[in-house]
Amino acid sequence: MITINNLEVKYGEQVALQVKTPITFEEGDRIGIIGSNGAGKSTLVKAILGLINYKGNIRTKLKLTEISAHLQENNYPSTMAVKYVIEGILGIKIKNNHQLNDLISFFDFENCLNKKFSELSGGQKQRLTIILVLMQNNQLVFFDEVTSGLDFETRQNLMNKIIQWYDDKKSTICIVSHYYEELDQLANKILILDKGKVVDFGYKETLFEKYCGKAIITIENNIQNEKLAEKFKKILSPEHLIAIPCYTKEMELEIANRLINKNVNFKRSNNDIEIMSINAKANYDGGNKNECEVV
Structure with missing residues (x-):
């Protein structure tokens, strides 16, 4: 669907983003894009959308009309009522469309x-863009910090709505988020x-096993547990x-039994995106300055 290779984005003399090894978003992918502030997440989205200048290659057969995006800042005409903005962008009448009314x-x-x-308000502007993005049902969709600033219950309701909306569609969804539980709900691949x-x-499961093993067991960090x-x-x-x-089932059982015998509470996970990403970045920083092989 879209392949990015040898991409470089600069703001002045500062390199904001480099993609040396080709990465490809396939049809139907659900991609979680993660990284700290300044990592290049929004820059990548804007480059793909053609909103900023870049060097390199972004190859796709998609037209811009087949791509939609919820960005952190979205602007629309301010001289007319919002209902006319919605109808003009979507090309439909609100009163005649049950899905839009829902x-x-x-x-x-x-x-x-x-x-x-x-x-x-800021939240209402955000909701307007989400409504427009969902209704367009495009082949490639970006959500950049779509739940930022929302309370936990509202975030959950919104994510459930997005998951439900695209459940039977082949759209490729890319979501930028700081909330790892959201990425775990939606994403099958992580960038x-x-x-x-x-x-x-690569795929969540592949990356987790690469950096964390088959599973991890986490316990509270205190002197007793450290010992x-x-x-x-x-x-x-x-x-x-x-x-x-835990690299084997036997190792996992040994650790779990030791903790149970000592009456220590623990959590077992085979998909912790936060811990996986922490170790992926440490591995990258720790020696090989060339980009990791894409899986």
């Missing part, structure tokens, strides 16, 4: 239809960016946790 109701947007875009470089890209975990290999994790990788 979305407007779901996002509690009825009272915004007669307002001008400039009169909407890890750090300081403008591609750390790794208990001394005999086991540990990988990087958030400061409040100790993460122990």
